[in-house]
Amino acid sequence: MTDESRTRATPDVLIVGAGPVGLTLANDLLRRGISCRLIDSADHASQKTKALGIHAKTLELLAKMGVDHTAIERGLKSPAFRLSSDGKPIARIDFRQHLLESPYPYVLMLPQHETEQLLTDHLQRQHGAIEWQSELIGITQDEQGVEAVVRHADGTVEQSRVGFVVGCDGAHSAVRHLLGLHFAGTTFEQSFAVGNVRLAWELPYDEIVACVHRGNFIAYFPMVDGRHRVVIAYELEKAPTGEVTLEEIQQVIALCGPVEARASDPTDLTRFHVNQRRAEHYRCGRIFLAGDAAHI
Ligand SMILES: Cc1cc2nc3c(=O)[nH]c(=O)nc-3n(C[C@H](O)[C@H](O)[C@H](O)COP(=O)(O)OP(=O)(O)OC[C@H]3O[C@@H](n4cnc5c(N)ncnc54)[C@H](O)[C@@H]3O)c2cc1C
Structure with missing residues:
Protein backbone atom coordinates (compact mmCIF):
# COMPACT_ATOMS: atom_id res chain seq x y z
CA MET A 1 0.00 0.00 0.00
CA GLY A 53 -42.13 1.58 2.79
CA ILE A 54 -42.00 5.20 1.62
CA HIS A 55 -44.47 7.37 3.51
CA ALA A 56 -46.42 10.38 2.27
CA LYS A 57 -44.07 12.96 3.82
CA THR A 58 -41.03 11.39 2.15
CA LEU A 59 -42.85 11.44 -1.20
CA GLU A 60 -43.52 15.15 -0.67
CA LEU A 61 -39.75 15.63 -0.20
CA LEU A 62 -38.98 13.51 -3.29
CA ALA A 63 -41.44 15.74 -5.20
CA LYS A 64 -39.20 18.74 -4.46
CA MET A 65 -36.46 16.90 -6.38
CA GLY A 66 -38.92 15.97 -9.13
CA VAL A 67 -38.46 12.22 -8.64
CA ASP A 68 -41.78 11.37 -6.94
CA HIS A 69 -43.41 10.30 -10.23
CA THR A 70 -40.57 7.91 -11.05
CA ALA A 71 -40.78 6.41 -7.56
CA ILE A 72 -44.55 5.96 -7.91
CA GLU A 73 -44.19 4.37 -11.38
CA ARG A 74 -41.65 1.85 -10.06
CA GLY A 75 -43.36 1.12 -6.73
CA LEU A 76 -46.60 -0.37 -5.46
CA LYS A 77 -49.24 1.74 -3.68
CA SER A 78 -50.45 0.05 -0.52
CA PRO A 79 -53.82 1.60 0.35
CA ALA A 80 -54.59 0.00 3.72
CA PHE A 81 -53.37 -1.73 6.86
CA ARG A 82 -55.15 -4.68 8.48
CA LEU A 83 -54.61 -6.01 12.00
CA SER A 84 -55.86 -9.26 13.45
CA SER A 85 -55.40 -10.81 16.89
CA ASP A 86 -55.76 -14.52 17.64
CA GLY A 87 -57.22 -15.02 14.15
CA LYS A 88 -59.91 -12.31 14.54
CA PRO A 89 -59.81 -9.11 12.45
CA ILE A 90 -59.68 -6.12 14.82
CA ALA A 91 -58.85 -3.14 12.59
CA ARG A 92 -58.55 -2.03 8.99
CA ILE A 93 -57.12 1.43 8.38
CA ASP A 94 -57.75 2.83 4.91
CA PHE A 95 -54.99 5.37 4.21
CA ARG A 96 -57.24 7.09 1.64
CA GLN A 97 -59.54 8.14 4.51
CA HIS A 98 -56.78 9.00 6.98
CA LEU A 99 -54.31 10.76 4.66
CA LEU A 100 -56.81 13.00 2.86
CA GLU A 101 -54.55 16.03 3.34
CA SER A 102 -51.74 14.42 1.36
CA PRO A 103 -51.46 14.03 -2.42
CA TYR A 104 -50.05 10.57 -1.60
CA PRO A 105 -52.75 8.75 0.44
CA TYR A 106 -50.91 5.43 0.58
CA VAL A 107 -47.62 3.82 1.61
CA LEU A 108 -45.45 3.38 -1.47
CA MET A 109 -43.69 0.01 -1.40
CA LEU A 110 -40.35 0.35 -3.19
CA HIS A 182 -21.32 7.91 22.11
CA PHE A 183 -24.19 6.06 20.46
CA ALA A 184 -26.28 5.70 23.59
CA GLY A 185 -29.32 3.46 23.71
CA THR A 186 -30.34 -0.15 23.90
CA THR A 187 -30.63 -3.32 21.86
CA PHE A 188 -34.05 -4.84 22.49
CA GLU A 189 -33.99 -8.44 23.69
CA GLN A 190 -36.80 -9.46 21.35
CA SER A 191 -35.54 -11.34 18.30
CA PHE A 192 -36.91 -10.77 14.79
CA ALA A 193 -36.78 -12.80 11.59
CA VAL A 194 -37.26 -11.31 8.14
CA GLY A 195 -37.44 -12.56 4.56
CA ASN A 196 -39.16 -12.17 1.21
CA VAL A 197 -41.61 -14.90 0.13
CA ARG A 198 -44.32 -15.63 -2.41
CA LEU A 199 -47.70 -15.91 -0.65
CA ALA A 200 -50.88 -17.70 -1.67
CA TRP A 201 -53.77 -16.32 0.39
CA GLU A 202 -57.26 -14.84 0.19
CA LEU A 203 -56.40 -11.29 1.31
CA PRO A 204 -55.93 -8.39 -1.13
CA TYR A 205 -52.39 -8.50 -2.46
CA ASP A 206 -51.59 -4.82 -1.96
CA GLU A 207 -52.56 -4.33 1.72
CA ILE A 208 -50.17 -4.39 4.69
CA VAL A 209 -51.26 -7.08 7.14
CA ALA A 210 -50.19 -7.73 10.73
CA CYS A 211 -51.29 -10.66 12.91
CA VAL A 212 -50.55 -11.16 16.60
CA HIS A 213 -50.92 -14.19 18.83
CA ARG A 214 -49.73 -14.39 22.47
CA GLY A 215 -46.54 -12.35 22.16
CA ASN A 216 -45.79 -13.54 18.62
CA PHE A 217 -46.24 -11.21 15.67
CA ILE A 218 -46.05 -11.51 11.90
CA ALA A 219 -46.42 -8.70 9.37
CA TYR A 220 -46.74 -8.95 5.59
CA PHE A 221 -45.70 -6.11 3.28
CA PRO A 222 -46.56 -6.34 -0.44
CA MET A 223 -43.67 -5.88 -2.86
CA VAL A 224 -43.75 -4.66 -6.41
CA ASP A 225 -42.43 -7.97 -7.80
CA GLY A 226 -45.48 -9.94 -6.60
CA ARG A 227 -43.82 -11.17 -3.40
CA HIS A 228 -44.23 -10.18 0.26
CA ARG A 229 -41.73 -9.06 2.88
CA VAL A 230 -42.47 -11.06 6.04
CA VAL A 231 -41.33 -9.75 9.43
CA ILE A 232 -41.68 -11.98 12.49
CA ALA A 233 -41.26 -10.98 16.15
CA TYR A 234 -41.06 -13.75 18.73
CA GLU A 235 -42.16 -13.98 22.31
CA LEU A 236 -39.19 -13.24 24.59
CA GLU A 237 -36.94 -16.26 25.22
CA LYS A 238 -38.89 -18.38 22.71
CA ALA A 239 -37.14 -17.29 19.53
CA PRO A 240 -35.52 -19.93 17.34
CA THR A 241 -31.83 -19.52 16.57
CA GLY A 242 -29.75 -20.48 13.53
CA GLU A 243 -30.80 -19.94 9.94
CA VAL A 244 -34.34 -18.76 9.20
CA THR A 245 -36.21 -21.40 7.17
CA LEU A 246 -39.39 -21.52 5.11
CA GLU A 247 -40.75 -24.14 7.56
CA GLU A 248 -40.24 -21.70 10.43
CA ILE A 249 -42.16 -18.97 8.57
CA GLN A 250 -44.99 -21.41 7.76
CA GLN A 251 -45.19 -22.42 11.45
CA VAL A 252 -45.56 -18.77 12.53
CA ILE A 253 -48.23 -18.26 9.86
CA ALA A 254 -50.11 -21.29 11.28
CA LEU A 255 -49.82 -19.78 14.78
CA CYS A 256 -50.65 -16.12 14.03
CA GLY A 257 -52.58 -16.32 10.75
CA PRO A 258 -53.97 -16.01 8.24
CA VAL A 259 -54.11 -19.81 8.56
CA GLU A 260 -54.87 -20.41 4.89
CA ALA A 261 -51.73 -18.51 3.74
CA ARG A 262 -49.00 -20.59 2.10
CA ALA A 263 -45.48 -19.21 1.72
CA SER A 264 -42.98 -20.35 -0.91
CA ASP A 265 -39.84 -19.28 -2.76
CA PRO A 266 -38.02 -17.58 0.16
CA THR A 267 -35.12 -15.13 -0.32
CA ASP A 268 -33.10 -12.75 1.89
CA LEU A 269 -33.88 -14.66 5.11
CA THR A 270 -32.14 -13.31 8.19
CA ARG A 271 -32.53 -12.61 11.93
CA PHE A 272 -32.03 -9.26 13.59
CA HIS A 273 -32.44 -7.37 16.85
CA VAL A 274 -33.91 -3.88 16.99
CA ASN A 275 -31.65 -1.14 18.33
CA GLN A 276 -32.77 2.22 19.65
CA ARG A 277 -29.71 4.47 19.73
CA ARG A 278 -28.90 8.11 19.23
CA ALA A 279 -25.59 9.95 18.88
CA GLU A 280 -25.04 12.37 21.75
C1 LIG B 1 -32.20 -6.48 5.86
C2 LIG B 1 -32.59 -5.06 6.20
C3 LIG B 1 -33.92 -4.71 6.15
C4 LIG B 1 -34.29 -3.41 6.47
N1 LIG B 1 -35.60 -3.09 6.44
C5 LIG B 1 -35.99 -1.84 6.76
C6 LIG B 1 -37.35 -1.45 6.71
O1 LIG B 1 -38.21 -2.24 6.37
N2 LIG B 1 -37.68 -0.17 7.06
C7 LIG B 1 -36.72 0.75 7.42
O2 LIG B 1 -37.05 1.90 7.71
N3 LIG B 1 -35.43 0.41 7.45
C8 LIG B 1 -35.04 -0.84 7.14
N4 LIG B 1 -33.73 -1.17 7.18
C9 LIG B 1 -32.77 -0.14 7.60
C10 LIG B 1 -32.43 0.77 6.43
O3 LIG B 1 -31.85 -0.01 5.41
C11 LIG B 1 -31.46 1.84 6.94
O4 LIG B 1 -32.15 2.59 7.93
C12 LIG B 1 -30.98 2.77 5.84
O5 LIG B 1 -30.21 2.08 4.87
C13 LIG B 1 -30.13 3.88 6.44
O6 LIG B 1 -29.70 4.72 5.41
P1 LIG B 1 -28.37 5.58 5.57
O7 LIG B 1 -28.20 6.27 4.25
O8 LIG B 1 -28.42 6.36 6.82
O9 LIG B 1 -27.19 4.52 5.78
P2 LIG B 1 -26.76 3.19 4.92
O10 LIG B 1 -27.85 2.78 3.98
O11 LIG B 1 -26.30 2.24 5.94
O12 LIG B 1 -25.56 3.74 4.05
C14 LIG B 1 -24.30 4.02 4.61
C15 LIG B 1 -23.27 4.01 3.50
O13 LIG B 1 -22.04 4.49 4.05
C16 LIG B 1 -20.98 3.74 3.51
N5 LIG B 1 -19.84 3.86 4.44
C17 LIG B 1 -19.72 3.31 5.67
N6 LIG B 1 -18.55 3.67 6.23
C18 LIG B 1 -17.92 4.47 5.33
C19 LIG B 1 -16.67 5.16 5.33
N7 LIG B 1 -15.81 5.11 6.37
N8 LIG B 1 -16.33 5.89 4.23
C20 LIG B 1 -17.18 5.96 3.15
N9 LIG B 1 -18.37 5.32 3.12
C21 LIG B 1 -18.74 4.59 4.19
C22 LIG B 1 -21.53 2.33 3.37
O14 LIG B 1 -20.82 1.59 2.38
C23 LIG B 1 -22.98 2.61 2.95
O15 LIG B 1 -23.15 2.61 1.54
C24 LIG B 1 -33.32 -2.45 6.85
C25 LIG B 1 -31.97 -2.81 6.87
C26 LIG B 1 -31.60 -4.09 6.55
C27 LIG B 1 -30.13 -4.46 6.59
Missing part, protein backbone atom coordinates in the same frame (compact mmCIF):
# COMPACT_ATOMS: atom_id res chain seq x y z
CA THR A 2 1.41 3.39 -0.96
CA ASP A 3 0.48 6.76 0.50
CA GLU A 4 0.06 9.65 -1.85
CA SER A 5 -1.39 13.14 -1.54
CA ARG A 6 -3.90 14.13 -4.20
CA THR A 7 -5.48 17.50 -4.66
CA ARG A 8 -8.72 18.42 -6.41
CA ALA A 9 -11.21 21.30 -6.53
CA THR A 10 -12.51 21.96 -3.02
CA PRO A 11 -16.25 21.24 -2.67
CA ASP A 12 -18.33 22.98 -0.03
CA VAL A 13 -19.47 19.69 1.49
CA LEU A 14 -18.03 16.18 1.68
CA ILE A 15 -20.80 13.58 2.12
CA VAL A 16 -19.58 10.27 3.53
CA GLY A 17 -21.87 7.38 2.52
CA ALA A 18 -24.05 6.94 -0.58
CA GLY A 19 -27.02 5.20 1.04
CA PRO A 20 -30.47 6.78 0.77
CA VAL A 21 -29.55 9.59 3.18
CA GLY A 22 -26.26 10.59 1.51
CA LEU A 23 -27.86 10.44 -1.94
CA THR A 24 -30.82 12.57 -0.84
CA LEU A 25 -28.50 15.13 0.72
CA ALA A 26 -26.25 15.28 -2.37
CA ASN A 27 -29.26 15.84 -4.62
CA ASP A 28 -30.68 18.53 -2.37
CA LEU A 29 -27.37 20.41 -2.03
CA LEU A 30 -26.86 20.39 -5.81
CA ARG A 31 -30.44 21.60 -6.30
CA ARG A 32 -29.54 24.57 -4.08
CA GLY A 33 -26.31 25.24 -5.98
CA ILE A 34 -24.03 24.02 -3.17
CA SER A 35 -21.09 21.95 -4.44
CA CYS A 36 -20.53 18.56 -2.84
CA ARG A 37 -18.56 15.36 -3.15
CA LEU A 38 -20.13 11.98 -2.34
CA ILE A 39 -17.84 9.09 -1.34
CA ASP A 40 -18.59 5.50 -0.36
CA SER A 41 -16.27 2.76 0.84
CA ALA A 42 -18.25 -0.01 -0.92
CA ASP A 43 -17.35 -0.99 -4.49
CA HIS A 44 -20.92 -0.73 -5.79
CA ALA A 45 -24.49 -0.05 -4.69
CA SER A 46 -26.16 -2.71 -2.53
CA GLN A 47 -28.85 -4.73 -4.33
CA LYS A 48 -30.64 -5.67 -1.08
CA THR A 49 -34.33 -4.78 -0.79
CA LYS A 50 -33.92 -3.50 2.85
CA ALA A 51 -36.31 -0.59 3.67
CA LEU A 52 -39.53 -0.96 1.69
CA PRO A 111 -37.24 -1.74 -2.41
CA GLN A 112 -34.37 0.35 -1.07
CA HIS A 113 -32.05 -0.48 -3.96
CA GLU A 114 -34.67 0.94 -6.36
CA THR A 115 -34.96 4.11 -4.28
CA GLU A 116 -31.18 4.44 -4.29
CA GLN A 117 -31.12 3.87 -8.07
CA LEU A 118 -33.59 6.64 -8.80
CA LEU A 119 -31.70 9.01 -6.49
CA THR A 120 -28.44 8.05 -8.26
CA ASP A 121 -30.02 8.66 -11.69
CA HIS A 122 -31.18 12.08 -10.52
CA LEU A 123 -27.72 12.84 -9.10
CA GLN A 124 -26.20 12.09 -12.51
CA ARG A 125 -28.71 14.38 -14.20
CA GLN A 126 -27.41 17.11 -11.87
CA HIS A 127 -23.83 16.22 -12.94
CA GLY A 128 -23.06 14.62 -9.58
CA ALA A 129 -21.42 11.21 -9.08
CA ILE A 130 -20.69 8.63 -6.40
CA GLU A 131 -17.00 7.95 -5.80
CA TRP A 132 -16.99 4.25 -4.90
CA GLN A 133 -14.16 2.51 -3.02
CA SER A 134 -13.30 5.75 -1.25
CA GLU A 135 -13.25 5.31 2.52
CA LEU A 136 -13.09 8.11 5.05
CA ILE A 137 -10.36 7.16 7.57
CA GLY A 138 -9.50 10.44 9.27
CA ILE A 139 -10.98 13.83 10.02
CA THR A 140 -9.82 17.03 11.74
CA GLN A 141 -11.32 20.50 11.70
CA ASP A 142 -10.48 24.12 12.42
CA GLU A 143 -12.56 27.29 12.23
CA GLN A 144 -12.20 27.58 8.45
CA GLY A 145 -12.81 24.02 7.30
CA VAL A 146 -12.36 20.28 7.63
CA GLU A 147 -9.40 18.11 6.64
CA ALA A 148 -10.64 14.69 5.55
CA VAL A 149 -8.43 11.67 4.91
CA VAL A 150 -9.79 9.31 2.26
CA ARG A 151 -8.33 5.90 1.33
CA HIS A 152 -8.89 4.66 -2.23
CA ALA A 153 -9.11 1.12 -3.64
CA ASP A 154 -5.52 1.20 -4.93
CA GLY A 155 -4.27 2.01 -1.43
CA THR A 156 -3.54 5.67 -2.07
CA VAL A 157 -4.49 8.07 0.70
CA GLU A 158 -5.84 11.50 -0.13
CA GLN A 159 -5.99 14.60 2.10
CA SER A 160 -8.99 16.70 1.16
CA ARG A 161 -9.93 20.15 2.48
CA VAL A 162 -13.67 20.89 2.52
CA GLY A 163 -16.03 23.37 4.13
CA PHE A 164 -18.22 20.82 5.90
CA VAL A 165 -18.49 17.03 6.30
CA VAL A 166 -21.74 15.11 6.73
CA GLY A 167 -21.46 11.53 7.98
CA CYS A 168 -24.23 9.55 6.27
CA ASP A 169 -22.18 6.41 6.77
CA GLY A 170 -24.70 4.20 8.50
CA ALA A 171 -25.12 2.61 11.92
CA HIS A 172 -21.39 1.83 12.30
CA SER A 173 -20.47 5.38 11.23
CA ALA A 174 -16.74 6.08 10.93
CA VAL A 175 -17.48 9.81 11.23
CA ARG A 176 -19.22 9.25 14.57
CA HIS A 177 -16.35 7.07 15.81
CA LEU A 178 -13.72 9.57 14.66
CA LEU A 179 -15.58 12.31 16.55
CA GLY A 180 -15.60 10.07 19.65
CA LEU A 181 -19.37 10.43 20.04
CA HIS A 281 -24.67 15.26 19.25
CA TYR A 282 -25.70 15.51 15.59
CA ARG A 283 -23.18 18.30 14.97
CA CYS A 284 -19.64 19.05 16.11
CA GLY A 285 -18.54 22.35 14.56
CA ARG A 286 -18.36 21.79 10.80
CA ILE A 287 -19.07 18.04 10.97
CA PHE A 288 -22.61 16.65 10.98
CA LEU A 289 -24.23 13.23 11.33
CA ALA A 290 -27.39 12.17 9.46
CA GLY A 291 -29.49 9.04 8.97
CA ASP A 292 -28.50 5.80 10.71
CA ALA A 293 -25.17 7.38 11.65
CA ALA A 294 -27.11 9.74 13.93
CA HIS A 295 -30.01 7.58 15.14
CA ILE A 296 -31.37 4.08 14.68
